[in-house]
Amino acid sequence: GAGVSQTPSNKVTEKGKYVELRCDPISGHTALYWYRQSLGQGPEFLIYFQGTGAADDSGLPNDRFFAVRPEGSVSTLKIQRTERGDSAVYLCASSLGRGLTEAFFGQGTRLTVV
Amino acid sequence: GENVEQHPSTLSVQEGDSAVIKCTYSDSASNYFPWYKQELGKGPQLIIDIRSNVGEKKDQRIAVTLNKTAKHFSLHITETQPEDSAVYFCAASDTGNQFYFGTGTSLTVIP
Numbered sequence: 135g136a137g138v139s140q141t142p143s144n145k146v147t148e149k150g151k152y153v154e155l156r157c158d159p160i161s162g163h164t165a166l167y168w169y170r171q172s173l174g175q176g177p178e179f180l181i182y183f184q185g186t187g188a189a190d191d192s193g194l195p196n197d198r199f200f201a202v203r204p205e206g207s208v209s210t211l212k213i214q215r216t217e218r219g220d221s222a223v224y225l226c227a228s229s230l231g232r233g234l235t236e237a238f239f240g241q242g243t244r245l246t247v248v
Numbered sequence: 249g250e251n252v253e254q255h256p257s258t259l260s261v262q263e264g265d266s267a268v269i270k271c272t273y274s275d276s277a278s279n280y281f282p283w284y285k286q287e288l289g290k291g292p293q294l295i296i297d298i299r300s301n302v303g304e305k306k307d308q309r310i311a312v313t314l315n316k317t318a319k320h321f322s323l324h325i326t327e328t329q330p331e332d333s334a335v336y337f338c339a340a341s342d343t344g345n346q347f348y349f350g351t352g353t354s355l356t357v358i359p
Contacts, residue, residue, distance in 0.1 A: 235344065238294065241291045
């Protein structure tokens, strides 16, 4: 596709369950970002990949959160033992690469933990 | 870390009037400042950006100004139209690894 694609668009899960959120970046974009957006707030940084490696994971809130990008394209954000406070919209973005280039966002995955 | 503040949180203007949204940042190392428009249920969409080596940038009805000394930057939308109604976010970055976002401005353009 032409843009960043995120699946699923909505996910409802029970407290304590494990979830995976998928991001397909724009073809050729080597940089990939995950952000979390709570209602009425701006996006908060979680993790940044350059290629296959996590170049900066300082935004991950705790060790229940983990992300991978094994082939340098698709990325998966994994959340273990979900808590109600994890409920938010999870946004993925990609850009051409290092440095200050435009980042394009997907439509997000709305995660609700009940 | 960087702290970005954004004002106002809500803004209503009559169609055809101008809208101005202001942001301040704390880290003097920040040198890239994008602005995003977010419509309901969608991801943020980049509308304009500015780098620290310029003071102003325009793109049709949209302009952004940057004052590095004062650490503030502003978005100006002229001749507003109803389709400009959305939430606007400013952001700042020094390396491109992280973007620090403001808390957003909900703009309503009244026909």
